[in-house]
Amino acid sequence: MCTSGPDPTGLDQDVVLASRFSLGEKLFILTLETREMFSRVQPGQFVLLRTAAGLDPLLGRPFAICGQEGNRIEIIVAVAGRGTRLLADSALGVRLSLRGPLGNGFPESTKSRTHCLAGAVGIAPFLLARQQNGESEIHLGVPGQDWEPLVNWVSERIHGLHVYSEDGKLGNRGNPLLCLDGLDPRSDVVWACGPTGMLKAVSAVCGKRQIAAWVSLETRMACGMGGCHGCVVQTVDGPKKTCTDGPVFHSQEVLWNAS
């Protein structure tokens, strides 16, 4: 991805870090200016991103796209380790290597109402969804009060956001799963993105209540384009690749207890 010449697949390009907005020490919104304009990104699609200088870190890190405007895209980066730390620390104007957009987003639904359940930075695809279409109900759960800057930032963008925190200090006490209680399998559909534990719980509830639910999974990735088989998840139809078959899967398709 540290290319100067054009990439014949059209998947890789250099992008410029155009702006960074901090939502705390370990949480940043980055705006990337792409050379080639992306066609309309589906909520749930992602990019692999790496700092282009040097061979370390070697691989791009996956981030869901949370906003798109002209040739700019936006991502939320939570600092989790070395790669995300370097990205967050990159100087403005620096070139980064990007592969994408990758994967399949949440499927358009024929049902009347979509309920989006996000765990923390799992809000990313739903920011994009709301940007594209104002209709869904969006529920954001965060671990606690440290996350207030994210909640405020998202609230400005998502009118009518439902907020949850375990201690109740931000929004409702509890987590976004609470919203599942009132859903009607005939007219409601669920989209979820967040920690695996949350997705598993969403799947369990929706399975029992026969609510159609799609979840966006996270696995480690190398290529992002279906080549390496590094990102497989076990499903009822055998192993599938998170990068090209997902990252969005039907919740009942995933074998949650296979490792």
Place this chain on the structure above:
Amino acid sequence: MCTSGPDPTGLDQDVVLASRFSLGEKLFILTLETREMFSRVQPGQFVLLRTAAGLDPLLGRPFAICGQEGNRIEIIVAVAGRGTRLLADSALGVRLSLRGPLGNGFPESTKSRTHCLAGAVGIAPFLLARQQNGESEIHLGVPGQDWEPLVNWVSERIHGLHVYSEDGKLGNRGNPLLCLDGLDPRSDVVWACGPTGMLKAVSAVCGKRQIAAWVSLETRMACGMGGCHGCVVQTVDGPKKTCTDGPVFHSQEVLWNAS
């Protein structure tokens, strides 16, 4: 060198790339803002410098210090390969890892006149020498007209600079060795810095004419502090380390034909 905590040796520190001035596509003047102020640097002393993000490139690259003011130092970077390319491309404000100042500079002379012979970026130590003390005669040789921006930049700083180019399009036709003709072994001393071929020639002439000459050598380095034995040169007194015994050696001490 990618440290946040203090380094107990005092040799390593993070510095900030404060300014970059381009003298062509492959030649840059970088100003570095150090955290700890260096004591007075001797002309010929150098630093190891690397981009601090990631583990590749792994090692610092050696650069002679060409200017010092307060907690700023200046270096000239000629793009030679990957490491220098990355340094030259670094965004302003970025943190770089620096080890230094390292090595021994040119020795103060008791003789009355010092003649400095530089090949291209070998001018670096003499810029510092002139900054500290206005007395030496400075001779700069460059391969050809491409080097005009460097020559102009140096001329502004070094009053009375003597310039040489092979084709005579810049300054005198020929190379700085021409100036050796007129020197007097009793009162003159030579300092030289540049490509090995030039240093070897300086050594041959000065040896024959019994002019005291010091040369600043280049070898590949790893540690810069005498630990790895990676940088040895063969001398009449056995192998010596360029980083701690040099980089400045007496020209007659070096066994020029040992590899």
Place this chain on the structure above:
Amino acid sequence: MPVDRKGSEVFVGKVALRSPLIIASGTWPHGPEYWRSPVTTGVGAACTKALTLHPRTGNPGIRVWETPCGLLNSIGLQNPGLEQFLMIDLPSLSSGDVEVVVNVAMETEEETGKVLAALSEKQHLLGAVELNISCPNVDGGGMAWGSDPVQAARAIRIARGNWKGPLWAKLTPQCGDISLVARAAEDAGADALVVANTWLGMAIDTNSGTPVFSRKYAGLSGPAVFPLSLRLVWEVSSAVGIPVIGCGGVSRVEDVLSMMLAGASAVEIGTFHFTDLSCFSRIEEGFLEYLSVKGYASAMELIGRGKRKVD
């Protein structure tokens, strides 16, 4: 200005490749669009994922883990098996514009025999078979086949008996003296040697305090291992008369040149295209530029040239 890519043709034995760059096994999607222009610009051949007689689901748990300039993987030969490969994958791969090299994972004598017999019927569609006697991520077979000269020779003979086309043997660094294994493979009838598969490594998750991979060890690839692979290429190409294909850590044109100067006829690239998909076209351009600057009339002249002044 369009680049004239003619001068980069090489031969691996009788197999002509329009470029010395080969996509390494197990790293490239089988979708047909990845096996033809424009994606294959700069690519001479591409290896399929390892093929086995029966479908394999691969290893459970974490399968890839980044290390400094490297990648550990423990995929475990996940593949849909011979039947689906012949029906679905092969037709679309061979409709592209690069030579198709089928990577066949050495299993039992019987299984490998069946796979190769079936591939023999499609020989016209294939550039070569790459016999993988070096996979570190499975029990029974895999790397064990390549770990000593006797086993390696046995594997090659089994393959040779069932496949008459070009037969490349992919060696493992995990063997005593690789020259001995290489010579044994040559004597048993291999047409070329791929040097080499991944280096056995491991990772520990310090948070859980346990190994990252379900099989503990995994294979290391990527730029980190390049100096190690280059040494093996030099060693093997000094030991055998058949062509050698360099593999392991290639990321720059200098790496390709180094491998060829050390005796390789062609070079595989796996991990690095995860980082940069444009590497093939970019490296091929640098390769052509080097030939022209240094005055080589053909890419073949480069092969082993680094040795002439030393060995």
Place this chain on the structure above:
Amino acid sequence: MPVDRKGSEVFVGKVALRSPLIIASGTWPHGPEYWRSPVTTGVGAACTKALTLHPRTGNPGIRVWETPCGLLNSIGLQNPGLEQFLMIDLPSLSSGDVEVVVNVAMETEEETGKVLAALSEKQHLLGAVELNISCPNVDGGGMAWGSDPVQAARAIRIARGNWKGPLWAKLTPQCGDISLVARAAEDAGADALVVANTWLGMAIDTNSGTPVFSRKYAGLSGPAVFPLSLRLVWEVSSAVGIPVIGCGGVSRVEDVLSMMLAGASAVEIGTFHFTDLSCFSRIEEGFLEYLSVKGYASAMELIGRGKRKVD
């Protein structure tokens, strides 16, 4: 707030180290200021450059060459020889505040015997002798001693006969099955095993078209090799009962923890301090923090713990 560094003490057999971090041989200046506080903050012991009976000038030509996240070196045991070491180096090194480990390069039986006999008279100044049967950069002896169990055992027995203090054997990755070499070294009387020295690699200068190093091959070290060394540490510590010291590519606290979880009692760092001199103090601080967060009462509890849930 000053860091309380007490909790990082470890034992390598009977040798107590105030920190598990050891400076690897051949990488650290012998100047006395480098063997004492504040420079040695975080350091438990430091190994000298390889010592031989007679002075050695080392290898000609280029000696170090950077690779992706790694370093190739071909120093060739340059050192001033036993006499000067005893007279000049040892007194100043042993006046510092870290354990001094003398790295003795295995030469002939007679030469090594003499070196160790002389060191025996200074045993009170030394933490241990590290017997280097693994140097890839010299002819005759060097790595050849460590390349198979029989030779390794012979070397250790020679050393054991001449040195009664703590004897560490530094193994090479270039051997068939390292567990066999490790067991042979244990049986022959080694007190601990250092796993391992550098990995044999090479580089070619594409400009000249020839190998970079005068001896063609050189030893690879640095972060690139970490996953490979970790695998060896796991393997060796599963095979022997004596302590193992991890070495190869350590650059972060996670690497130290991984090595110890895999069975190492201590860890050497060489190449990475070329990049970052503050690594010892910084890593030790991270190490202490990990122990405290995870609730370990002592560093020793970590050793081999990664295995308990798997092996």
